Amino acid sequence: MADYFCSIDVPDYVQKECGVERAGIVAIALLDMDQNPSNANLGSATWWNTILATSPSQGIRILQTRGEYNGGTPTEEEGFGRESTQVTGADHEATVEVEGLLSNRNFWEGVNRKKYKFVMVTAANLLYYVNAPVTIYSTIKNQRNIKGNAFWGLTAKWQGYDNPIVVEAPVGIFED
Numbered sequence: 001m002a003d004y005f006c007s008i009d010v011p012d013y014v015q016k017e018c019g020v021e022r023a024g025i026v027a028i029a030l031l032d033m034d035q036n037p038s039n040a041n042l043g044s045a046t047w048w049n050t051i052l053a054t055s056p057s058q059g060i061r062i063l064q065t066r067g068e069y070n071g072g073t074p075t076e077e078e079g080f081g082r083e084s085t086q087v088t089g090a091d092h093e094a095t096v097e098v099e100g101l102l103s104n105r106n107f108w109e110g111v112n113r114k115k116y117k118f119v120m121v122t123a124a125n126l127l128y129y130v131n132a133p134v135t136i137y138s139t140i141k142n143q144r145n146i147k148g149n150a151f152w153g154l155t156a157k158w159q160g161y162d163n164p165i166v167v168e169a170p171v172g173i174f175e176d
Contacts, residue, residue, distance in 0.1 A: 067096030
């Protein structure tokens with residue numbers, strides 16, 4: 001395990017001068033656990049097209065989603081010496097909603113039984129990549145309101161100290 005609290009060089013903070021980075025999760029992707037893309041790969045349309053076209057597929061792309069990722073919740077344990085506690089990691093969770101109940105039941109049942117690396121794409125076209133085993137649990141969300149939509153509700157969970165890697169999403173891959 002890496003030593004997170006000693007000899008770490010922190011780069012300079014870069015102030016955002018103007019504009020906003022839109023939130024929301026508008027698309028997701030699931031990558032096989034043996035995939036280890038570089039930041040350049042994650043931002044490359046060529047790499048994504050290759051992964052998505054490989055048979056058997058090494059990645060699954062799902063467009064037209066809605067969801068959120070509110071960051072991780074620190075995990076703590078009893079500290080040493082005069083420190084009452086110490087942070088030992090974080091539990092992360094993203095929730096995503098996807099349409100297509102009838103035609104995707106078997107797909108989501110299969111996804112529920114496998115671990116993936118996870119990608120979230122925001123409305124600002126930022127791609128968040130989770131380079132850790134992610135467990136997906138999908139369930140049917142059926143509202144009481146007869147005028148409301150029924151859809152799949154996904155919870156993606158992982159553990160780790162690191163935040164997702166953030167790169168610009170490649171043009172044409174995650175747009176519908």
